[in-house]
Amino acid sequence: MPLTAQTELDALLRKAGIDASIREAVMDIDGMLQQWRRRAMKRELGQRALVDLGVGIDLAQFDVLVAIEGPEPEFGEARGEIMVATVAERLNIDPSRASRLVSDMVERGFARRAVSQADARRTIIELSEQGRAIVDAVRAYKYLIMGDFLSHWAPEDLAAFVPLLKRFAKWSDGIDAAAEKYADEIKALSPAAGKPDVAA
Structure with missing residues (x-):
């Protein structure tokens, strides 16, 4: 059942028991998040900072430096010894790409390799x-x-x-529970729901 009008979308949310003020907030927030996402993907502020500061690296290289430093507010964990695997995990990239980026930062003098205090075999x-x-x-x-x-x-x-932004930042943690709660409504929303079964 594709939703063809705003009134149908409003009716769906109302039927699901979502209050009118919440429905309006959801639509406003979604619009703002889409704008924010487009701007965040461009990373305007980070790009501008690197250019204005004249540091001579790009955002991918800067991300590696931040992943090595590992500030708790960004990665949500206490600092510890950092390995190439840690950088790969923090940046959600392939370990071989992380290895190349780290090596580049080491060669350029922005990072260095050292021996682990916990395990001398570990770099x-x-x-x-x-x-x-x-x-x-x-x-x-x-x-x-x-x-x-x-x-x-x-x-x-x-x-x-x-505090509200910190609270809102966790909204996606509840996706699974909400999707299960509205499983029937979600199934009915599928564009394929109204089509005849070709295999029949």
């Missing part, structure tokens, strides 16, 4: 002084730009926004 990766300076500079650049934007907000708006 770990650390940021060099130059690599750390780049990560710190880019982060400071982003904080200046974002700080300027947020400085125009009322303190109470900011105090409400940050």
